[in-house]
Amino acid sequence: MNSKEYNKIEEFVNDPSFINWVNKSQLTDVKFWEHWMYQNPDRKQLVLDAQDIVLGLSFKKATLTEDKVNGEWEKLEQKIKMTSQEVSCKIPFYKNRQFQSIAATLLLFIAISGVYFSNTSTTIIHKAAFGEVSDINLPDGTRVKLNSNSTLSYDDSNVREVFLEGEAYFNVKKKPATKAKFIVKTNDLDIKVYGTSFNVNNRKAKTKVFLEEGNITLRLKNGIEKKMTPGDLISYSYENNRIVEETKLIRSELQTSWKNGSLIFDRSTLESAMQDIEDTYGFDVIFKEESIKTTLITGAMPTQNLEICIKTIEKSTNVTIVNENNKLYIHKN
Amino acid sequence: MKDLSDYELWESLKKGDLKAFSTLFKMFYPLLHNYGLKISNHNTQLTEDSLQDFFIYVYEHRKNLSSLDSIQPYLYAAFRRHLLKDIKKSSKIVDSNSKDDFFVDINFSKEDLMIQQEIKDFKQLNLPLLLNRLPNRQKEILYLKYYSNLSNGDISEVMGINYQSVSNLIYKGIKALRQDVLLKNLVKNIN
Numbered sequence: 001m002n003s004k005e006y007n008k009i010e011e012f013v014n015d016p017s018f019i020n021w022v023n024k025s026q027l028t029d030v031k032f033w034e035h036w037m038y039q040n041p042d043r044k045q046l047v048l049d050a051q052d053i054v055l056g057l058s059f060k061k062a063t064l065t066e067d068k069v070n071g072e073w074e075k076l077e078q079k080i081k082m083t084s085q086e087v088s089c090k091i092p093f094y095k096n097r098q099f100q101s102i103a104a105t106l107l108l109f110i111a112i113s114g115v116y117f118s119n120t121s122t123t124i125i126h127k128a129a130f131g132e133v134s135d136i137n138l139p140d141g142t143r144v145k146l147n148s149n150s151t152l153s154y155d156d157s158n159v160r161e162v163f164l165e166g167e168a169y170f171n172v173k174k175k176p177a178t179k180a181k182f183i184v185k186t187n188d189l190d191i192k193v194y195g196t197s198f199n200v201n202n203r204k205a206k207t208k209v210f211l212e213e214g215n216i217t218l219r220l221k222n223g224i225e226k227k228m229t230p231g232d233l234i235s236y237s238y239e240n241n242r243i244v245e246e247t248k249l250i251r252s253e254l255q256t257s258w259k260n261g262s263l264i265f266d267r268s269t270l271e272s273a274m275q276d277i278e279d280t281y282g283f284d285v286i287f288k289e290e291s292i293k294t295t296l297i298t299g300a301m302p303t304q305n306l307e308i309c310i311k312t313i314e315k316s317t318n319v320t321i322v323n324e325n326n327k328l329y330i331h332k333n
Numbered sequence: 334m335k336d337l338s339d340y341e342l343w344e345s346l347k348k349g350d351l352k353a354f355s356t357l358f359k360m361f362y363p364l365l366h367n368y369g370l371k372i373s374n375h376n377t378q379l380t381e382d383s384l385q386d387f388f389i390y391v392y393e394h395r396k397n398l399s400s401l402d403s404i405q406p407y408l409y410a411a412f413r414r415h416l417l418k419d420i421k422k423s424s425k426i427v428d429s430n431s432k433d434d435f436f437v438d439i440n441f442s443k444e445d446l447m448i449q450q451e452i453k454d455f456k457q458l459n460l461p462l463l464l465n466r467l468p469n470r471q472k473e474i475l476y477l478k479y480y481s482n483l484s485n486g487d488i489s490e491v492m493g494i495n496y497q498s499v500s501n502l503i504y505k506g507i508k509a510l511r512q513d514v515l516l517k518n519l520v521k522n523i524n
Binding site: 009010014016019054064069070072073076077080 | 358367381504511
């Protein structure tokens with residue numbers, strides 16, 4: 001209401017007196033805005049549009065029943081009265097009947113919970129944000145590199161069984177004495193491992209596993225088991241119930257270069273390269289022309305510097321990339 | 334009791350007046366309950382337990398409370414802190430940044446909004462979807478402004494960010510929303 005020009009919808013919508021006019025809740029405000037509209041007929045449409053938005057943002061009010069609220073109050077009142085009763089009692093506290101029953105209940109609770117506490121386990125969760133690569137050392141000695149926007153979790157009672165969302169590279173510690181397996185679970189499959197190095201990529205409703213060294217058995221969620229040898233790449237989607245890709249890679253660095261902070265492409269389509277960039281940086285990628293999607297790109301770019309990454313792509317293919325509102329727009333030069 | 338100003342109601346509470354406390358409780362419980370559900374992503378048990386603990390805490394520390402002219406923003410700010418503490422305790426997340434923005438991710442649904450059927454712009458829209466795409470802070474601010482009708486000054490007190498940031502974030506949020514609306518209408522008109 002001070003020096004605002006009221007030329008933009010956002011100014012109206014931000015103004016409490018305007019909101020009051022829309023909701024017809026304060027007479028002075030209603031009168032003010034009616035008068036304002038009369039004096040500024042050229043901006044009438046603006047006002048109506050702003051009104052639409054305010055009305056559109058009308059929330060329903062809380063729908064708790066009176067009984068519920070009263071019930072919660074009674075619970076609260078009880079607790080308040082109990083604590084004040086203990087304070088105002090004149091007989092020695094250990095003779096207080098209520099104290100004795102509370103003490104007895106507490107002892108019983110401790111006795112029972114003693115059993116339960118030893119059975120509960122805690123879930124440990126590790127997260128990596130966009131544009132970040134996180135190194136994790138699991139309690140059993142396994143080393144994990146967690147890629148952008150990924151989550152690794154496990155129960156501390158069973159540390160050789162982990163859940164992965166996103167992408168990670170595992171260096172599993174062999175346990176020759178116990179021959180204990182290490183298991184990685186995603187939505188699509190379980191990976192049973194015996195001391196080995198491999199890459200798991202679980203993004204976009206499928207899981208892609210690349211084995212660098214050692215041996216792995218995949219147990220797909222549809223029941224099928226697949227043994228893998230070094231260089232194998234298998235990609236499976238539970239949602240579509242099919243093996244999307246199954247090949248042998250000679251250049252493993254295409255799958256695992258992210259660990260060293262770079263993305264390497266060897267005649268990949270621009271579309272699939274931008275997909276990796278989207279996964280790494282978290283920006284939506286929008287192609288302005290269909291034809292450029294199939295341009296091939298070869299090269300290496302950083303995973304932690306978006307500017308250089310964009311410039312590299314622009315130089316090696318014939319495109320221009322514009323970064324606006326956290327979206328990357330790509331078009332032909 | 335209902336005719337007492339915020340200031341008087343709060344002063345009565347400070348003196349230990351249970352009747353005043355009861356009035357206060359019944360006035361704000363539904364609002365805080367809804368806010369709590371939004372913050373905790375609809376964890377009713379956690380929210381209600383947290384509310385009980387919160388109100389007990391307020392009552393037990395009534396002597397140390399400072400005087401207030403407006404109860405709502407104070408309760409919102411204090412409860413938000415209290416609930417976030419409870420949420421962080423129960424979430425067991427290790428080594429990730431534990432800023433509020435990470436935990437407060439409000440999810441709007443169709444049930445929350447009174448969709449005005451007559452407004453042609455909004456008929457075809459999935460407004461909750463558009464709202465949910467906004468960054469966490471903006472979502473919370475829009476919720477506080479349009480659901481709880483808090484002023485920008487109150488909101489800055491509740492969320493612990495400065496006044497100018499609140500105004501800017503609302504501006505940005507509405508702008509983004511409007512662009513989505515316009516875009517959708519444009520697409521509609523082309524088809």
